[in-house]
Amino acid sequence: MNDHLLPIHFAPLQGYTDAVYRRAHARIFGGIETYYSPFVRIEHGEIRRRDVRDAEPGANPGLHLIPQLIAPEVDKAERIISLFIEKGYREVDINLGCPFPVLAKRHNGAGMLPYPEEVRTLLSTITGKHPDIRFSVKLRLGWERPEESLALLPLFNELPLSHIILHPRLGKQQYKGETDPEGFKAFYEGCNKPLFYNGDLLTVEDIRSVTTRFPRLAGLVIGRGLLANPALALEYRQGEPLSADEMARKVSRLHTEVYESYREQLQGGELQLLMKMKSFWEYLLPDGDRKSKKTIHKTTKLSNYQAAVSNLLAAL
Incomplete structure (x- = not known):
């Protein structure tokens, strides 16, 4: 076992990493030190x-969960922090990275980064x-x-922050194009x-490449990589990939648990359940059987969905 493994945190993704998914992932795959809630706003x-x-x-039993908020102003942030405190949380993550234009244009998330005085007012006030x-x-x-981000670095260095998570893209890129390792290096x-x-x-090779290049990292935060391969953190920790059979069994268990949880939770009938489960497969197993994934994406019948999932899992 590698004694120099870094902790892996599961990044929050709106519409994907909700409590249902987090509970199932932690129970079936694990390997995650900390989960984050998608931002509260x-x-x-x-x-x-x-x-x-x-x-x-109560929706996140046994998980180390850090709730995340997004807010452009102190008063909005304070209302959300008060909720977190009421729920018993003593850790809070502040989102300055969301790239979605509809939020960014109102100085939320990454849209706040060009306004250092607004960032200073927000962070200095709430941490104080x-x-x-x-x-x-x-x-x-x-x-x-x-x-x-470099212009904000002196502020971050002086604030009592537990840690900083940096995604080396620009907000305007959203999730397109390449990451900027040189930009990360300057901040690092x-x-x-x-x-x-x-x-x-x-x-795992991507993880090793980054940790070799930046040896002072405190940890790694992974979102889409874990949605695509829920075993990624586990494989990093154990130093070898899961066998095809074990991966198929675990993915099947993950799907069953998420499906049954949504079936009990959702009140909108078959169509609502179907639409929710389609998002489950949006990133998962990108190299899986293309015909089955296409059927999952296009079908309007739950019976067709279930048959396509069975075919997809059988082909693993």
């Missing part, structure tokens, strides 16, 4: 109810008001330019906080 003047339900400690909370920050290199070299690498870690 205020919409139409209220904290979204589904965000509250998802972050409930809550010295008992361990705050972390997840960000991109910038919205337009990587220099935006000047950062005095525990720094986690996030972005395009799809294989």
Whole structure:
């Protein structure tokens, strides 16, 4: 066993890594030190109810969960932090990385990075008001330019942050194009906080490449790579891939548990369940049987979906 393994955190992805998925993943695959909730936000003047339900400690038994918030202003952030404290959380992640334009144009997520004074006001105020909370920050290199994160580095270094998660893309790229390792390196070299690498870690080889290049990393944060291969963290920890048979068994168990949980939870009938399960397969097993995956994507009948899933799993 490698004594120098870094902790792996599961990045939050809206619509994918909810409590149902987190519980099933932790039980069946594991290998994750920390899960993050998809960001909690205020919409139409209220904290979204589904965000509250998802972050409930009772919905995440046995998991080390850090709830994440997204807010452009102190008052909105304070309302969400108060909710987290009420639920018993003492760790909070601040999202400065979301690249979706509809949010970014309102200075949410990565859309806040070009405005360093707004970032300073937000982070300095909330960390100052809550010295008992361990705050972390997840960000991109910038919205337009990587220099935006570098301009914020002195602020991050002076704040009492538990760690920083950096995804080396620009917000305007969303998830397209290449990551920028040189941009990450510039931030890494000047950062005095525990720094986690996030972005395009799809294989154990990708993980090893990044950890070799940046030996002072405190950990790794993986999102789409774990959705594609839920065993990725486990394989990194045990030093070898799962056999095809074991992978097929575990994916089948993961699907069954997620399916049954949604079936009990959702009240919208067959179509709502079907649409939710389609998102389950959006990233999973990218090299799986193409015909089966196409059927899963296009079908409007649950019976066709179930048959396609059976064929897909049988072909593994």
